[in-house]
Amino acid sequence: MADSRLSERKPSAKIPFIDLAAQQRRFKPELDRAIARVLEGGNYIMGREVAELEGQLAAFAGARHCISCANGTDALQLVLMAEDIGPGDAVIVPTFTFVATAEAVMERRATPVFADVDASTFNLCVDSLKRCVAQARAAGLRPRAVIAVDLFGLPADYRAINEIASTEGLTVIADAAQAFGAARNGAKVGGMAKYTTTSFFPAKPLGCYGDGGAIFTDDDDARALLDSLRFHGKGTHKYENIRIGLSSRLDTLQAAILIEKLKIFPEEIESRNRIADRYTAALANNAVAVPRVPDGALSVWAQYTLILPEGIDRESLQRSLQESGVPTVVYYPNPLHLMGVYASNPVDPDGVPVSEMLAKRVLSLPMHAYLTTDTQGYIVDRVREVLGRSS
Numbered sequence: 001m002a003d004s005r006l007s008e009r010k011p012s013a014k015i016p017f018i019d020l021a022a023q024q025r026r027f028k029p030e031l032d033r034a035i036a037r038v039l040e041g042g043n044y045i046m047g048r049e050v051a052e053l054e055g056q057l058a059a060f061a062g063a064r065h066c067i068s069c070a071n072g073t074d075a076l077q078l079v080l081m082a083e084d085i086g087p088g089d090a091v092i093v094p095t096f097t098f099v100a101t102a103e104a105v106m107e108r109r110a111t112p113v114f115a116d117v118d119a120s121t122f123n124l125c126v127d128s129l130k131r132c133v134a135q136a137r138a139a140g141l142r143p144r145a146v147i148a149v150d151l152f153g154l155p156a157d158y159r160a161i162n163e164i165a166s167t168e169g170l171t172v173i174a175d176a177a178q179a180f181g182a183a184r185n186g187a188k189v190g191g192m193a194k195y196t197t198t199s200f201f202p203a204k205p206l207g208c209y210g211d212g213g214a215i216f217t218d219d220d221d222a223r224a225l226l227d228s229l230r231f232h233g234k235g236t237h238k239y240e241n242i243r244i245g246l247s248s249r250l251d252t253l254q255a256a257i258l259i260e261k262l263k264i265f266p267e268e269i270e271s272r273n274r275i276a277d278r279y280t281a282a283l284a285n286n287a288v289a290v291p292r293v294p295d296g297a298l299s300v301w302a303q304y305t306l307i308l309p310e311g312i313d314r315e316s317l318q319r320s321l322q323e324s325g326v327p328t329v330v331y332y333p334n335p336l337h338l339m340g341v342y343a344s345n346p347v348d349p350d351g352v353p354v355s356e357m358l359a360k361r362v363l364s365l366p367m368h369a370y371l372t373t374d375t376q377g378y379i380v381d382r383v384r385e386v387l388g389r390s391s
């Protein structure tokens with residue numbers, strides 16, 4: 001960025017939005033050995049690596065238990081099953097999130113109630129949470145839980161959320177699909193809510209090479225229940241089934257891959273933070289709002305997301321950037337309460353204006369641990385250029 005002539009040269013290779021190939025080059029021999037060991041062992045379901053990974057993830061997160069499962073959506077659904085949440089129950093969720101947060105609630109035939117988010121953190125607004133609890137009661141529903149989302153890698157404000165939840169009798173579930181490895185106020189993701197769920201979808205900060213997910217909890221009874229639920233409701237024996245569960249396990253192969261990825265993950269988190277800081281230093285004061293990390297918080301930067309100026313033509317801006325070879329993505333163009341299948345659920349009675357504004361104006365830039373200074377400099381110059389042109 002110091003030398004703008006340098007960064008005017010378009011990088012010779014296509015700029016990826018997320019560069020999983022660069023990561024793989026870094027640890028390919030270890031990866032090959034880990035995969036070969038699983039193939040030799042032949043225990044493809046619940047093999048040794050699954051329990052080994054669960055122990056490592058729990059230690060990393062500072063949680064007593066980690067229960068792995070098939071994906072991040074199942075992780076949410078398993079928690080809702082463990083809490084026996086179903087028809088007539090309301091679960092407060094932010095409307096500005098990936099659809100899975102609310103979909104898991106719908107799967108249980110419970111009712112998501114859509115809350116607004118804060119513009120500066122993209123996370124659940126606690127005042128909106130309170131209004132949604134009252135709204136749920138007014139609609140004749142039992143408010144049972146809140147699913148806060150650690151959107152784009154930043155943990156939500158669990159101090160405030162846990163406090164409201166204890167007053168209102170809600171179970172707190174952290175949807176940390178985008179935030180494993182993050183921290184806030186001295187606690188790591190996995191130890192801030194009664195339940196924390198995460199996803200190992202390849203594009204997440206800690207991703208595998210397929211689908212995968214996990215649940216963290218300190219509660220021994222919940223752990224035993226979740227272990228049964230992920231395996232067809234097994235009792236003490238796997239062919240003695242004592243409840244209705246799911247078929248939702250993490251593959252041994254994916255566990256082996258994650259064990260290798262976890263080794264380089266702390267370094268990757270540092271790298272993502274350096275890259276985010278560079279974006280912020282270069283883009284603040286350019287008619288865009290840059291993401292803000294509250295004091296005492298560590299983000300893992302699943303996304304680096306700008307808020308564009310009001311009234312800007314986002315699509316043409318994206319097209320201009322794409323023509324210069326800079327890929328961008330809109331996470332998320334539709335708040336959930338405006339999408340057909342979710343449109344009949346209750347919403348904060350004061351409305352969700354921040355979510356509706358963000359859906360129109362957010363734009364995420366390429367973000368991964370292997371983004372070079374040169375490529376990032378090029379991206380930043382192109383973004384400044386198109387912003388300058390459209391303002």
Ligand SMILES: *Cc1c(COP(=O)(O)O)cnc(C)c1O
Pocket residue numbers: 071072073074097098100101149175177178198199200201211212213
């Ligand atoms: C990715 C994601 C999920 C779902 O994870 P899958 O593993 O794809 O099922 C849930 N919530 C949020 C916020 C996500 O980003």
